[in-house]
């Protein structure tokens with residue numbers, strides 16, 4: 203009984219010591235085992251600190267982030283804010299009209315990059331030929347995939363295709379978040395090459411090559 207009383211009183215003293223009286227106000231800061239956020243160490247805006255080498259609390263964005271006002275690295279010329287650059291939006295600046303043609307110079311290197319990216323991102327559904335017969339259709343997962351050789355799509359402006367690739371359409375997902383701007387234009391250049399490979403005839407060849415064929 204004596205031990206029980208002793209233990210009971212000790213427990214009461216400890217609980218009372220830690221928890222205090224109900225409704226009791228104290229001017230002292232509470233004991234926090236894990237400090238609340240407002241007590242934690244943090245960098246205050248515009249305040250010098252010893253945490254970063256340059257003493258600023260706002261650091262440059264990490265590599266790979268795209269500031270909204272940055273021009274595309276491959277585009278020479280005036281620096282537009284993000285929204286005002288046709289390369290970023292696929293639209294003519296200041297309007298909602300799609301640009302007709304690829305704002306990047308179409309070079310063999312761009313086409314090669316476009317082919318690589320097309321084969322990674324687009325062939326599962328559209329097929330290597332772009333005719334919509336990708337593995338997804340063969341497996342029956344994605345029954346109606348657009349044939350990129352449809353007249354309607356061939357006649358689309360580059361900007362509209364850029365818009366579809368960037369934002370997706372119905373069952374087709376958006377590639378804006380995963381495929382960088384330049385690679386999206388490269389894909390579009392390659393889609394155009396694929397379309398030409400279907401539409402072209404020997405009449406499109408330069409005369410000397412036509413003669414060589416005959």
Ligand code: HEC
Nearest residue numbers: 323324326327346347348363366367371372373374377389
């Ligand atoms: C998951 C399957 C899938 C993938 C991957 C995919 N697409 Fe599509 N795509 C579709 C489907 C389905 C449609 C038909 C959408 C509709 O009109 O309902 C479509 C439509 C299109 C169209 C026509 C859009 C229109 O306005 O009618 C274009 C152009 C296109 N895709 C290009 C691409 C390109 C380029 C890629 C690679 C970056 C790609 N797609 C990747 C499924 C896919």
